[in-house]
Amino acid sequence: MDSLHDIYQARVASGALKSDDAQLAALPELERIRAELAQPVKRGFFRKAPEPPKGLYLWGGVGRGKSMLMDLFVDALDVPARRVHFHAFMQEIHTDMHRLRSDGVEDPIKPVAKAVSDAVRVLAFDEMQITDITDAMIVGRLFEQLFAAGCVVVTTSNRIPDDLYKDGLNRQLFVPFIGQLKEKMVVKELVSERDHRQDRLQGAQVYFTPADSNARKQIDVLWDELTHGLEEPLTLHVKGREVKLPRYHNGVARAPFYDLCGKMLGPGDYLKLAETVRVLMVEDIPQLGRSNFNEAKRFVTLVDALYEAGVCLIASAAAKPEMLYVEGSGSFEFERTASRLREMQSAEWGVRAFKK
Template sequence: MTTLTELYDQRVAEGRLKRDAAQEAALPELERIRADLAQPVKKGLFRRAPEPPKGLYLWGGVGRGKSMLMDLFVETLSVPARRVHFHAFMQEIHAQMHRLRQQGVEDVVKPVAKGVSDSVRLLAFDEMQISDITDAMIVGRLFQQLFEAGCVVVTTSNRVPDDLYKDGLNRQLFLPFIALLKERMVVRELASDKDHRQDRLSGTQVYFTPVNAASRAKIDTLWSELTHGVEETLTLRVQGREVTLPRYHNGVARASFFDLCGRALGPADYLKLAETVRVLVIEEVPQLSRRNFNEAKRFVTLIDTLYEARVKLILQAAAAPDYLYVEGEGSFEFERTASRLHEMQAADWAGA
């Protein structure tokens, strides 16, 4: 069985990873869990199930390699496991609870948790963050049930546990969950001074024109480098609306102009998007004019939001920024947006 350290060294030798001391320092905690789960479970009529290993809460700044380490970890496992974005997992949990309520089930958390723990021995969550009060109100009971069933949890986060749901409504009711995490998981900071995701984009072309097969191929190459071929669909829910990111992995999202600006979305939706992603690829931005004035207004709001949040932008558009919106109502105001699009292309722009 390949250990995590051996796999990490192999990827470095292949040139797929750059060696990082902070990442290497985190490997023993993940290897501890892998080795424990790899031990055969001896079953007997009077034999008590062995105590599962403590999980891991790996936190640190964006681009430090947390999700990459978890991908490697899951690759080495020999037990049923699931790797999923935390936000997507909670959406699934809410959907299952809703179906059970419609069937007349009163305590819906217990059967939902049992369904999860029966299917996997380990849950690997990417980007644990809790900003939704409905998540905050059920996550404690859900995780308590999972832990009691012997399910091991490994998660990444940009926040230390004590900062989860910070300043949230009725946060005092959420504090026992933080205590539970600290009890059942080792909390470890990935304190690298390198932003590997930003390094991969530094000096790289990020604005592509026109919209054609050649520019799309270049974006495909960038996307592959950023996601390592792993992606999923992520849906963000904001005030009853849905913002769907058709392709998402490890803080990197890819969507079309129509996905983000062709629907009646507004500042709150774009703010949620900017809080969720650190790199955003937007494809097929058309020529803007009075014919698509509403879509153009949303595009301006989106770019302003991304700019303020320092999200790294990769864009495929019909024309260069200065020629993207040259006639019609709003063209004058677009000059600021064009300026920001130029600034966001700079190699030293502090995105990602």
């Protein structure tokens, strides 16, 4: 079978990828894992199962190609593997634990971990980050079970392991998990000055009006280029509330206007969203005015949060920014929002957003 280096170079030659020295430097670690897992396992009654290869913790700035390398790696595996966003995986774990507790199981972590390890040999996570105390309190025991069962974990992250759950409540209880990661995984930084999503959006139209089928088609093209067609729902937890993003992958989120502004969301929710994503696609922004005053106010708050965080906004709307809110209370204040929306369409904004 071709090595990951060969597969990568073939994609560069075809024009599907641009060669990147930092990505090339990360390939040997992924190839090490792939090659070891590809070796046949010699079985016998008295033969001890071989130690699984060390996993990989690949960290670095957003848009550097970590997720693309993960896709390359998982596609080349010949063993059962699961590719999943870390946050979505932990939500599944909590759901399964809650179900088992309801059935009278006192300690559900072991059976939950066994179900995972029985199904796969490799867990490939996107964006390992720990911000929730409920996650922080169980990951140590959960991963101890997964590692003991021979699961190989490969993950991407924007943070070095020592910064996971930084300043979190009762962090001292979480610290041993960091030690587990360093013992069972090779930690490698992906150092690159290039954000490849910036390349894809350089000079691209990012604001479409009217919000019709043509706008949707053009946003579909950008979505596919930024996510490679991969997506999953993502739920953000904000002070006991849930903010649900129906479509998400690798820092890029997509949602209809009313999912974000038609619900009872506030500044804290939008700040959390702006901290989580680097690109947000908001579709079907309607004409704003007296009839949807509350939605308009939330939209203003959302744009302010995205602007201050330097998030790249891609949108489809009923009108150009200056004509979105032309009558009713708040139309004068909306002039600042219109100005920000206009600035966020510029090439200079794209450069700023991806350097944040």
